[in-house]
Amino acid sequence: MVSLQTTTKSHAPVPNQSSKKRYAKEQLKTTVPSALLRMHFHDCFIRGCDGSVLLNFSRTGKKNQAEKDGPPNISLHAFYVIDIAKKELEKACPGVISSVDILVIAARDAVSISGGPKWEVPKGRKDAISSNSDDTKMLPFPTFNIAQLQQSGHTLGFSHCSSFQNRIYTFNKTSQIDVLLKPSFAASLRSVCPMHNTKKNTGSFLDSTPTKFDNDYFKQLLHGKSIFSSDQALLSSSKTKALVMKYAASEQQFFKALTESMIKMSSINGAGTEIRLGCRVVNHH
Numbered sequence: 001m002v003s004l005q006t007t008t009k010s011h012a013p014v015p016n017q018s019s020k021k022r023y024a025k026e027q028l029k030t031t032v033p034s035a036l037l038r039m040h041f042h043d044c045f046i047r048g049c050d051g052s053v054l055l056n057f058s059r060t061g062k063k064n065q066a067e068k069d070g071p072p073n074i075s076l077h078a079f080y081v082i083d084i085a086k087k088e089l090e091k092a093c094p095g096v097i098s099s100v101d102i103l104v105i106a107a108r109d110a111v112s113i114s115g116g117p118k119w120e121v122p123k124g125r126k127d128a129i130s131s132n133s134d135d136t137k138m139l140p141f142p143t144f145n146i147a148q149l150q151q152s153g154h155t156l157g158f159s160h161c162s163s164f165q166n167r168i169y170t171f172n173k174t175s176q177i178d179v180l181l182k183p184s185f186a187a188s189l190r191s192v193c194p195m196h197n198t199k200k201n202t203g204s205f206l207d208s209t210p211t212k213f214d215n216d217y218f219k220q221l222l223h224g225k226s227i228f229s230s231d232q233a234l235l236s237s238s239k240t241k242a243l244v245m246k247y248a249a250s251e252q253q254f255f256k257a258l259t260e261s262m263i264k265m266s267s268i269n270g271a272g273t274e275i276r277l278g279c280r281v282v283n284h285h
Contacts, residue, residue: 031158033110033211035078040107040266042073043100046135050128050270051100054082056280057131070136075160079280081106086279099279100125104266111262116213117255119263126272129282158210160203161193164227169195180232182224189227218248 043053046067053067053076067073082102089097101123112118167178168189177186192202206227207217217231221244226232234240247254274283 032078032081033114033213034158035076036081036103036106036110039076039078040103042067042076042136042139043103044265044268044270046138047128048268048270049100049104049125049266050272051098051103051125051276051279052128052131052135052270054079054099054103054279055128055131055282057282065133066131067133067136068131070133070139072136072139073133082279086276090277095275095277097123098125098127098272098275100127100270100272102279107266108262111213111258114211114213117259119259122263122267125270127274127276127279127282128270128272129274130271158203158205159227160201161197164189164204164229165193165195165197167229168193178229178232180224180235181226185225215247215251215254218244218254222248 039053040049043049043051046052053073055066056068057066068076068079082099085102085106086097086099089102101121104123104125105121108119108121167181168186169176171178177183181189189204192204204227207220207225209216220226221231221234234244243257247257277283
């Protein structure tokens with residue numbers, strides 16, 4: 001099996017200037033694991049795990065109308081990691097490993113190489129032959145409350161300002177800032193995300209250890225340092241608050257629960273019917 005670590009390192013872009021090269025490598029290290037994990041979630045949340053998020057075309061064959069073109073998925077990236085792995089596997093054993101299985105394994109490896117647990121991934125999924133941008137409406141928004149949200153957790157990665165500006169400028173009629181945010185933390189978010197922000201890539205890491213898979217996210221949540229309203233919502237229910245406290249106190253318990261959840265989620269059957277020869281397009285029938 002092609003490893004995620006080998007794929008991301010050996011095929012990093014090589015800019016002309018050495019400074020840009022160093023920056024690109026650092027960005028790769030920071031964002032690829034979280035991008036693959038998020039890609040896996042977004043695939044499975046829509047009609048199950050079937051690799052439909054990887055397709056470039058909709059079910060009608062039109063470009064720019066596939067799942068990856070839907071508003072919640074515009075910021076998805078690192079598709080090239082799956083493409084490279086698929087290319088290598090097709091050379092070794094053509095027509096055997098589906099694109100969705102590669103994505104599931106890559107998400108597992110993303111957690112593992114970032115310091116998290118590793119688990120055996122059940123295989124044998126088939127790839128979908130359709131993808132529709134309208135289906136991304138099923139994905140949870142960062143502003144969801146506990147009644148709307150079934151699962152949340154952001155221990156890796158980065159968020160753009162647009163995903164949390166409602167908490168620091170327009171929270172409600174009586175307060176611009178969400179009162180549940182620690183004031184100093186809200187001030188730091190405002191400093192990087194001004195109200196009329198025009199910079200495209202500004203934002204905040206999701207916890208204080210953005211490249212390490214650990215339980216810091218839960219600790220930050222208990223100290224009023226959650227980025228999304230959906231994360232804060234975990235403290236509004238006694239049941240989910242107890243889990244947050246449990247995982248903040250024990251990384252081992254968090255890893256155990258995560259492993260069970262990831263296996264369960266990746267086992268949700270999708271609408272797959274084939275093993276694609278390339279991850280971005282369906283086979284010719």
